[in-house]
Amino acid sequence: MGFVGLFFAGLAALLHVYIWVMESLTWTSPRTRATFGITEEEALATKELAFNQGFYNLFLAVITFTGLIVGSVGYNYIGLALIFAGVGSMLAAALVLLVSSPDKARAAVTQGIFPLIAVVLLAFATTL
Template identity: 70%
Template sequence: MVTAGLIFAALAAALHVYIFVLESLRWTAPRTRATFGTSQEEAVATKELAFNQGFYNLFLAIVTAIGVVAVAIDEVPVGAALTFAGTGSMLAAALVLLISSPGKARAAITQGVLPLLAVALLALGLAL
């Protein structure tokens, strides 16, 4: 179960790196605007905000990735703590999105399923 949890954590980290690319590097691109449902004017007006938000996603991915590597090299306590911190924060952010913007439920679920599975499987695996 620990291995499965780490795989889902790594997938969640990869997804959040992708979100970073969209928000911080490609925010005004037509395809990114279509993904987020924003107009050219909205994208330009919110570019700085999205740039900053993208880096939050990147930092969560980095913390999670370091945690996964730490567990993999048998530094389980610190690795688990980092993995839980990263994926738990991802999951919390998805819940905030779902609660604050029910119309964005699809995005919240996409953002939250992988970290949810990572947290659940890692916790079960470490408890056994």
Template identity: 55%
Template structure:
């Protein structure tokens, strides 16, 4: 289960790298506007906030990735702590999204399901 948890956490990290790209580089593009349900005017106004939020997503992905590498190379305690912090924060952010705006439950599900599964599998794998 440990490997399953690391793979799922890795997929979650990749999803968050993609979210970073959308929020930090493609925020005003037509496809991103449709993805986030915004107008071009809304995107222009929120562009600085999205840039900052994008980097938060990137940093969560990096923490998770470093944790995966550490766990895979034998530093299980430190690595698992980083994976749990990174993926757990991804899941927690998805809860904030759905609680603050229930109409965004689809986005929250996309953002939070894989990290949650990764955390659960990792915890089960560590307990075994």
């Protein structure tokens, strides 16, 4: 159960790196605009905000990856703390998106499903 939880934490981190790429590097591209359902004008008007938000997603991924690495070299509790901080924040952000913008439920579920699975499995694995 613990290994599967770590796997989903890694998937969550990879997804958030991809979100960083879209928000910070390709925000105004047709593909990214289609993904987020925004027009070219909206993308241009929100480019600076998306750039900043993308880095939040990158930093959450970095925290999670750092936890995976630290845990893999034997510092299990430190690694788990970092992983829970990363995926817990990802999950919380997905819940905020779901509550504040119910019309973006699909995006919230996409953003939050891997962190949710990681949190649940790792919580069970660490308490058994």
